[in-house]
Amino acid sequence: GENVEQHPSTLSVQEGDSAVIKCTYSDSASNYFPWYKQELGKRPQLIIDIRSNVGEKKDQRIAVTLNKTAKHFSLHITETQPEDSAVYFCAASIKGGNMLTFGGGTRLMVKP
Amino acid sequence: DAGITQSPRHKVTETGTPVTLRCHQTENHRYMYWYRQDPGHGLRLIHYSYGVKDTDKGEVSDGYSVSRSKTEDFLLTLESATSSQTSVYFCAISESSRGSGNTIYFGEGSWLTVV
Numbered sequence: 700g701e702n703v704e705q706h707p708s709t710l711s712v713q714e715g716d717s718a719v720i721k722c723t724y725s726d727s728a729s730n731y732f733p734w735y736k737q738e739l740g741k742r743p744q745l746i747i748d749i750r751s752n753v754g755e756k757k758d759q760r761i762a763v764t765l766n767k768t769a770k771h772f773s774l775h776i777t778e779t780q781p782e783d784s785a786v787y788f789c790a791a792s793i794k795g796g797n798m799l800t801f802g803g804g805t806r807l808m809v810k811p
Numbered sequence: 812d813a814g815i816t817q818s819p820r821h822k823v824t825e826t827g828t829p830v831t832l833r834c835h836q837t838e839n840h841r842y843m844y845w846y847r848q849d850p851g852h853g854l855r856l857i858h859y860s861y862g863v864k865d866t867d868k869g870e871v872s873d874g875y876s877v878s879r880s881k882t883e884d885f886l887l888t889l890e891s892a893t894s895s896q897t898s899v900y901f902c903a904i905s906e907s908s909r910g911s912g913n914t915i916y917f918g919e920g921s922w923l924t925v926v
Contacts, residue, residue, distance in 0.1 A: 700870070705853075733914065735917075741920075742919050743854065744917070788854065792913070797842060798859060798869075801853045801854040802853060803851065803853040804853050
């Protein structure tokens, strides 16, 4: 089955710096790659996603890149702010897109 | 918010007792899922449903059963709760796939402690 590896597990940056989180997946049939942000005690919430026909997508300070050949995708957050502190999860679609397999999560800490 | 309600939100139960968690959606989405979240393991799929009375197992289904008698409700039952089932349980919903991947939306979570 699909295996999604996420690195690093923790990431600490200074406010204003950039943060990069990387994920690799194993199933070449995966074609949808969302990213979720989860604040303490809250539900995971979708922040950005990318489909396999696109190499990069941006939304204000966040961007996601996808390399289908190498089977990896990354989340980039620029000009980080303390409110970006949270756990971030990547995921890859399986079973024709009807389900997701998640990475283990990255705890991002933005120091003021 | 995605129109998903989970109940109960918090529960403490004793080992060996049955427990049922309920997920209710107002979006009329076809797909519903139950995930559990544990430190170091991220989100793992327990069971999912692709329609009324249509369910299938996920990667961590042992000790759990599900039922979906109506489009809007998806129940997760722990037949005989064990301490290893202490976790946060998230229900999620999505539209059916057109081959391009579903966007999945999560409920607020149910915190279950088995003592």
